[in-house]
Amino acid sequence: MYFVWRGDLHIKIREWHEIYGEAVRTGPDTVSYNSATANEQINAVRARTVKSDGYRSMSTSRTTPNTISAIDKKTHSFKRRIQSQVLSEAGLKTVEGRVLGHVQEFVDYLGPDADAPMSEKTRDAEGWGPSRNMSEACNFMTYNVISDLCYGESLDLFKACDLRWFPGAVALISRRVVMGMLHPKFNAWKLDRLVFLTKRSRMLHLAAWVRERGSARAARGNDVEQRDIFYSMMNTADPKTGGHLTSKDLWLEAMMVLIAGSDTTSTAMAGTLHHLLHSPQALAEVSDEVRSRFETAEDVTPARVAGCKFVRACIDEAMRLTPPVVHGPPRRVEAGGVEVKGEYFGEGTILQAPIYSLHRNEEYFEAPDEYRPWRWMVEGDDFDRASRAFVPFHVGPYSCVGWRLAVMELTTALARIVFSYDMRLSPGAHCCGGKPSAGSCPYQVKGWMTSIAEGPVAQFKARSS
Numbered sequence: 001m002y003f004v005w006r007g008d009l010h011i012k013i014r015e016w017h018e019i020y021g022e023a024v025r026t027g028p029d030t031v032s033y034n035s036a037t038a039n040e041q042i043n044a045v046r047a048r049t050v051k052s053d054g055y056r057s058m059s060t061s062r063t064t065p066n067t068i069s070a071i072d073k074k075t076h077s078f079k080r081r082i083q084s085q086v087l088s089e090a091g092l093k094t095v096e097g098r099v100l101g102h103v104q105e106f107v108d109y110l111g112p113d114a115d116a117p118m119s120e121k122t123r124d125a126e127g128w129g130p131s132r133n134m135s136e137a138c139n140f141m142t143y144n145v146i147s148d149l150c151y152g153e154s155l156d157l158f159k160a161c162d163l164r165w166f167p168g169a170v171a172l173i174s175r176r177v178v179m180g181m182l183h184p185k186f187n188a189w190k191l192d193r194l195v196f197l198t199k200r201s202r203m204l205h206l207a208a209w210v211r212e213r214g215s216a217r218a219a220r221g222n223d224v225e226q227r228d229i230f231y232s233m234m235n236t237a238d239p240k241t242g243g244h245l246t247s248k249d250l251w252l253e254a255m256m257v258l259i260a261g262s263d264t265t266s267t268a269m270a271g272t273l274h275h276l277l278h279s280p281q282a283l284a285e286v287s288d289e290v291r292s293r294f295e296t297a298e299d300v301t302p303a304r305v306a307g308c309k310f311v312r313a314c315i316d317e318a319m320r321l322t323p324p325v326v327h328g329p330p331r332r333v334e335a336g337g338v339e340v341k342g343e344y345f346g347e348g349t350i351l352q353a354p355i356y357s358l359h360r361n362e363e364y365f366e367a368p369d370e371y372r373p374w375r376w377m378v379e380g381d382d383f384d385r386a387s388r389a390f391v392p393f394h395v396g397p398y399s400c401v402g403w404r405l406a407v408m409e410l411t412t413a414l415a416r417i418v419f420s421y422d423m424r425l426s427p428g429a430h431c432c433g434g435k436p437s438a439g440s441c442p443y444q445v446k447g448w449m450t451s452i453a454e455g456p457v458a459q460f461k462a463r464s465s
């Protein structure tokens, strides 16, 4: 719990695997496996495993779980079948225009003249614009997208300052939730109230805001000009039972999506920019790929950017080194037990395969600590081996249901940025003093329920030809 509180349990667990081997007992009933095969066995659709009891800490309501916190398989499947349609390719097509509008606002914010009134330029003599903290800017984009999709109203964080406390409050919730998830007694014994005593008012403020927005959106019902996720959730039936989400479900699901879809995507975006800013070769290649394919930034659409393999490789490699969810989602063994790599585990055991350790396991990745997007551009055994251990969205029946939205945001944003700008670390940037050399500067995050990142601080200027 001490390491979870600090946000570096994922680094400790990797160390423990290096010292003690592939399987490590990390708690009285808990075994961690640093193995792709074990991950597949623990999370197989038919495996006798279920989300651990700790997932209860992810629900705002004691009586009504959301898709993530639902432990009962029947309840989870019902909600999941609805979310799978809402966040399917066809479902997202209806909100694509809204997403791209927020992506473009993010790209414009990075530009050299973004802060200036029409008559005044903010760029320096060489054309570089103001320094931007990328974790903050990426948060602004992902929170604007997800609040707009959930509640039909963007937080508008690029322009307005009054809601900029929001990402910080979500980070507190992420920290509290992971402590409850990894040690269920943490919440049961009300230790969370003690540990987060001084931070409680900020969390309650956020909960009140979300409840108020949820009610306001629910009151508008289907009377909206443009469809949002709330509209889809309200109007989508479960194909198996014909059932719909209740009004309580709706605001709980909207709140869950708001949290699940913001920090995750933002860490992936900021992490990608961090690594590109430290890898001139990768940055040059990704810029070439995009600039040779598109005539204008608006041409970069989700459908067309899907053909940019190196854009995706740069993002995937960043999510490998800095997974937005670092922990191994804990699964409880059900009656009958399961076999993992030839070992039998009885009912009640908690099994997990930590994503951060898997992603840096040299059995699957050569030079596992280096940023090498090229590893995703080849075919053959190396690629296949790496792909099995690369699980940022996790695998199995509880894997990420929102991955398509994340990929849409990430690929279009990265491609539009490198289409429009050259970029560099700000001189004196606090990660490595603005003097990057390959592999010298790992991206630091707090590994809570989602990863909370800091920096990099960067500058942008209109692209050179």
Ligand code: HEM
Pocket (backbone or CB within 6 Å): 067, 068, 069, 080, 083, 087, 257, 260, 261, 262, 264, 265, 268, 323, 324, 325, 329, 330, 392, 393, 394, 397, 398, 399, 400, 401, 402, 403, 405, 406
């Ligand atoms: C780069 C971005 C993202 C990453 C890396 C990511 C990763 C993950 C992971 C690892 C899980 C499994 C967690 C667990 O079982 O404990 C998960 C679950 C989930 N994610 Fe994401 N996520 C991302 C973005 C999103 C977005 C944009 C949304 C919504 C719009 C979303 C919605 C969900 C939901 C609803 C679940 C629960 C699924 C279930 O239990 O059936 N995620 N995500």
